[in-house]
Amino acid sequence: MAEIRRESLLFYKYLCHKIGTQVKVRTRRLCFIICDIQNHPLKRNAFTFFPEISSESKAEGLNLNGSDVDIMLIDIRFEVYESESEAVHGRNVVLIMDTEDPPHCFSKLRLHTNYNRSKRLLSSELYKEHNLTLVRQAAPKFNSIHGPCISDYKERYDFATCLKCTKWISQAQPWIHRPRAAWPSADNIEKIIKCGVLFVPIGCKESSIKKFQWRISFSVSFHSTTPNFYAMHC
Numbered sequence: 001m002a003e004i005r006r007e008s009l010l011f012y013k014y015l016c017h018k019i020g021t022q023v024k025v026r027t028r029r030l031c032f033i034i035c036d037i038q039n040h041p042l043k044r045n046a047f048t049f050f051p052e053i054s055s056e057s058k059a060e061g062l063n064l065n066g067s068d069v070d071i072m073l074i075d076i077r078f079e080v081y082e083s084e085s086e087a088v089h090g091r092n093v094v095l096i097m098d099t100e101d102p103p104h105c106f107s108k109l110r111l112h113t114n115y116n117r118s119k120r121l122l123s124s125e126l127y128k129e130h131n132l133t134l135v136r137q138a139a140p141k142f143n144s145i146h147g148p149c150i151s152d153y154k155e156r157y158d159f160a161t162c163l164k165c166t167k168w169i170s171q172a173q174p175w176i177h178r179p180r181a182a183w184p185s186a187d188n189i190e191k192i193i194k195c196g197v198l199f200v201p202i203g204c205k206e207s208s209i210k211k212f213q214w215r216i217s218f219s220v221s222f223h224s225t226t227p228n229f230y231a232m233h234c
Contacts (some may be wrong), residue, residue, distance in 0.1 A: 070149070072198070072219055073161045077148075080109060080165040080199055086110055094124060095163065099171065103204050105215045109163070124201035125211040131161050148202035148215070162198040162217065169197055171216065192218075 001181045079092045087094050098108040098121075111120045128145050141152045142159070149158035168176075176189060184192065198217040203210025 022198075070158045072162070072200075072217075073159060074164050074198065075161050077166075080161045080163050081112075082165065082167065082169050084112060086167070089114070097165070097169070101209070103207065104171070105216050106204050107199065107206075107216060108212050109199065109214055121212045123211050124203055124214050128161075128201050135159070144180070148200045160200055162200050163214070164196060164198055166196040168193040172197065172218070 076096055079088070079090075080095045080097065081087045082097050084096055087096065087198040094111040094112045096112045098110050098138055099106075101108070109122045111122060127149070128150070130144055132142075132150050135150050139152075141154075142150050142157070143153055144151050146155065146158060149160045151158050176193065198219060200217045202215050203213030204215075207213060
């Protein structure tokens with residue numbers, strides 16, 4: 001028992017040295033939360049009014065060698081709905097999910113207007129290329145597409161511009177009733193559901209129509225409860 005305790009303490013000290021102490025991890029995480037609330041330099045130029053969500057290891061307070069800064073921006077010019085019956089037309093472009101052909105966790109998005117009833121698809125590839133053109137004008141160092149993201153020439157920063165559905169979609173309903181031990185709590189599950197889901201501009205690699213597919217992401221939902229999770233385990 002004493003040997004296990006000694007090895008555990010040594011491993012703990014090693015992690016503190018490589019990643020940071022609990023205080024440092026929490027401080028880094030708080031800094032990213034503050035940055036999400038305020039405007040990032042890129043947002044002030046190209047996407048001023050887009051809500052921002054920090055993601056991946058750095059946003060979680062883990063300062064790992066070689067890891068980049070990953071930011072998700074929510075494109076508020078679009079609104080995604082699961083069905084035409086839910087669609088509400090206003091100032092934003094309305095898109096309807098089409099999950100008949102894409103694999104699990106992917107969807108096609110159809111443009112829905114009074115004149116065009118979901119006959120045209122929004123290409124995730126063309127969407128990224130259009131955003132890259134806008135970003136280059138505001139910040140020339142961001143000049144390439146890396147997966148779903150726009151990256152700088154040093155590949156230190158990745159920005160993924162996403163679309164949002166404000167409701168919890170049918171594909172994710174089974175998750176609500178999944179057996180779990182402690183986390184997330186019932187209150188956190190309710191918060192997660194209210195956040196809805198995101199659509200990231202990248203398709204399934206094996207698909208022949210991947211340029212029309214969007215990956216379904218729950219980052220915005222789980223991001224809202226991450227501090228509570230770490231508070232329980234740190």
